[in-house]
Amino acid sequence: MSDLRITRIGPDQAGTLLAVVRAAFGARPAVDPPPDALTETEESLAALLAPFGGLLATVDGEPVGGLVLDPVGVSVYLRRFGVLPSAQGHGVATALVEAAEEAAEGYVDLRVLAREELPRTVRFWEHKGFARIGRTPPLIALSRPLRPPRLTRTVHTPEELQDLGRRLGPLLRAGDLLILTGDLGAGKTTFTQGLGEGLGVRGPITSPTFVIARIHPSLRGGPDLVHVDAYRLGSIEELEDLDLDTDFDEVVTVVEWGSGIAEVLGESRLEVRIGREEGRPGELEHGESRQVELFPVGPRWRGASWQDLH
Numbered sequence: 001m002s003d004l005r006i007t008r009i010g011p012d013q014a015g016t017l018l019a020v021v022r023a024a025f026g027a028r029p030a031v032d033p034p035p036d037a038l039t040e041t042e043e044s045l046a047a048l049l050a051p052f053g054g055l056l057a058t059v060d061g062e063p064v065g066g067l068v069l070d071p072v073g074v075s076v077y078l079r080r081f082g083v084l085p086s087a088q089g090h091g092v093a094t095a096l097v098e099a100a101e102e103a104a105e106g107y108v109d110l111r112v113l114a115r116e117e118l119p120r121t122v123r124f125w126e127h128k129g130f131a132r133i134g135r136t137p138p139l140i141a142l143s144r145p146l147r148p149p150r151l152t153r154t155v156h157t158p159e160e161l162q163d164l165g166r167r168l169g170p171l172l173r174a175g176d177l178l179i180l181t182g183d184l185g186a187g188k189t190t191f192t193q194g195l196g197e198g199l200g201v202r203g204p205i206t207s208p209t210f211v212i213a214r215i216h217p218s219l220r221g222g223p224d225l226v227h228v229d230a231y232r233l234g235s236i237e238e239l240e241d242l243d244l245d246t247d248f249d250e251v252v253t254v255v256e257w258g259s260g261i262a263e264v265l266g267e268s269r270l271e272v273r274i275g276r277e278e279g280r281p282g283e284l285e286h287g288e289s290r291q292v293e294l295f296p297v298g299p300r301w302r303g304a305s306w307q308d309l310h
């Protein structure tokens, strides 16, 4: 495949999408009643595209796949999803799902309805990370949760940075892993201090300069906070060698400088990246505003919301 592109389309492209949908659905095994996709007209498809649009996949400018994005409540349904038989097996479907995920940012999940007489289609969606959530014959509903959007925030003072941590604290639970990255003096420890307050753990939280890790017990029956400075740690084995006597499933773990070292502690993590404001090159200066990015990775954060941080 040479030049695969996914573009957002509106109702004016209904004719192009209709041709793709007809070719894709026409090639599938016949089902009774026939899929709505095959009774679609240019007018009806334009009406379906009107509220939120759809996606069109092209290879070297030729349409090969597409779908309609249909938001219903907190979900975005993918409808009329089709890839031309001649273009299948080249990543077109995956690219369409990824683009849909981007287009649906801010919603809780992507959903599809598949015909239960077509187990291959159902398996296709399961393979793409969708799970069955319901069945209304002849349809099976599948859902794939969306990752919460990244949060980017500018903080002007150390107090503002601590305040962000303080408000994040209550959103955390046992087993959570936070990886803090940023240069020396960026504010990783400052952020952790606020986080400790928000979690309600015993302080003081300081740079663990001589001690690589400290356990701050909860003062209110919540998870303890394990605060690790991985600056001088070469690998995760060294962290495990510290023999912290801690079950990481029962605590909230914050690792400063943990990028590339601590990811193996869990399948999910929240990366907290502290740096210069967008586009400003060079080193952070003391007293300068910082940009903080919360970058969630893994299933733990699917469906989570940063609303309480605003």
Ligand code: ADP
Pocket (backbone or CB within 6 Å): 155, 156, 157, 158, 161, 182, 183, 184, 185, 186, 187, 188, 189, 190, 191, 207, 256, 286, 287, 288, 289, 290
């Ligand atoms: P790190 O743990 O990343 O090495 P620290 O939190 O220990 O960094 O130190 C950050 C230092 O920068 C603190 O002395 C803090 O007062 C100072 N500072 C100045 N301006 C800011 C700001 N806008 N945000 C965070 N820290 C700031």
Ligand code: MG
Pocket (backbone or CB within 6 Å): 188, 189, 207, 208, 256
């Ligand atoms: Mg520090």
